[in-house]
Amino acid sequence: MKVLVVGGGGREHALVWKLKQSPRVKEIYCAPGNAGIASLARCVPIGAEDIPALVAFAREEKIDLTVVGPEGPLARGIVDSFNRAGLAIFGPTARAAAIESSKVLAKEIMARYGIPTARFATFTDPGEAAGYIRQLNAPCVVKADGLAAGKGVIVCQTVEEALQAVKEIMVDGAFGDAGRQVVVEEYLTGQEVSVLAFTDGEAVHPLLPAQDHKQVYDGDRGPNTGGMGAYAPAPVLTPENYRVVLEDILIPAVRALAAEGRPYRGVLYAGLMVTGEGPKVLEFNARFGDPEAQPLLMLLETDLVEIMEAVLSGNLAGKEIRWRPGSAVCVVLASGGYPGAYRKGYPISGLEQVPPDVVVFHAGTAMEEGRVVTAGGRVLGVTAAGETLPEAMEKAYAAVEKIHFEGMHYRRDIGHKALGLRAQLL
Known part of the structure; x- marks a missing residue:
């Protein structure tokens, strides 16, 4: 069968990598893909949110299954469009995907159906939001209603920080239309x-x-x-x-x-x-x-x-779903300045030195003059499995040490929270 994966980040590289292991998959396309995905699939220069072009491509190439990675095209109705065209696609419709694309809707559904979540209130007026914040006190959390690339949730330790968050989201328009409504909720610990x-x-x-x-x-x-x-x-x-x-x-x-x-x-x-x-x-x-x-x-x-x-x-x-015993760890290597402003185009060295049992999933990379270069905030996800979590961590971090690009930074404590816990691994 022929498979199309929509997106071009680390998640999509992992999906391509896993789908390619199926004996039933003969050919994989990825739109738009990245430099790492290109070694496993044919990358197609179509944006992940260019839904008409993706439908046309899937029809022309007789794609048997399309798999959607990012939230943007799901919120814009890619599944609905493919369904209307009679094309098989994995993912929720736009109405179902609104559980992510509208935090207000998600909180209202949880409240209606008794799903445990933090106490909250929703606002379309920044003044009313500010009044609620003063009543709720801090710490609290301010969330833009719509999609904001994972950055629309602001944890505020003081009332002043929360008021500033409301201003940035609702008045200054930091997240555009995604900030027309906000959710203000209690801060949960754990x-x-x-x-x-x-x-x-x-x-x-x-x-x-x-x-x-x-x-x-x-x-x-x-x-x-x-x-x-x-x-x-x-x-x-x-x-x-x-x-x-x-x-x-x-x-x-x-x-x-x-x-x-x-x-x-x-x-x-x-x-x-x-x-x-x-x-x-x-x-x-x-x-x-x-x-x-x-x-x-x-x-x-x-x-x-x-x-x-x-x-x-x-x-x-x-359908039975089986899991490999042990643990797996992914360490993200990011561009200097991320999650703020960062520069692109820095050559990446050392990828060929990574052991074969560690997989480097490309998140923000491109090819320039035959070299792999940085092309995003999150650049690579160095991923390793082991019989135990410490073994997986050791393998992943040993591989990280072999990779370099200007400004590269990463967390050195991925998995550390688990090491002090005695709870039994599931």
Whole structure:
């Protein structure tokens, strides 16, 4: 079969890498792809949000399955367009993907259906938001309603910081139309964990719990990023809490979306805080996480094509999903200045020195004059698996030491939170 992957980041490289392992896949295309993906697939110069061109390409090339990586095209209705064209595509419709593209909608659905989350209020008027913040006090969290590339969530330690966040989002327009509404919610304490699940709209099969590292610096310091690294499985989620996530969060969310006229098929991502009162939802996403996809797909043993076909045919309930024992770690190498302004075009050296059992997923790279150069804020995701988490960490960081580009920075503590936990790995 012929497969098209939409997107050009680390998550899409991991999807291409995993899909290529299926004996049923004969040819893979990626639009637009990147320098690393080009070694595994034919990269097509079509933007991930150019939906008419993607539909036309899939028709012309007789693509059997399209897999959507990023949230942008999902929110813009790529699945709806492909469905109208009679083309198989993995991902939720625009109405279902609104669980990610509108934080206001997501919070309202959670409130209506009793899904555990932080106390919150939503606002279209910055003055009213400011009044609520003064009443709520700090710390608190201010969120832009729409998509903001993972940067629309601002954790505020003081009332002044929260008021400034509202001004930046709603008055200054830092995130454009995504900031017309905001959510202001209580600050939850605990450890974050991500649980993704395959669903065909009825059956829900959760993946291993993973832990992303959002802040740019070690020790969870500095501004939020799109994700500086991840590992799986995450022992912070005990077997009991894993059951709670499935029964009190994931299954109710899928049922709620169906009841709201938004039937969901694809991967549903629950970003959670494990609090003293149990897991609570920070956010839902409508696709694979990035960088969580990298370690999760490295540990997945079941043919990904078979899982996706079971989702699309409504037969997921009878599909067994198998996992490789052990752990996997992804360390993101970022451009100097990221998540703020950064320069592109720096040559990357040392990739050929990385051992074959470590995979370097390209996130923001390009080819210039025969050389791989930086082309994004998050540049590479160095990913390794091991029988234990410390072994996976050691392999990943040893490979990181072989890679260099000007301004390169990364967190040196990916996975450290798990080392002090005695909870049994799932």
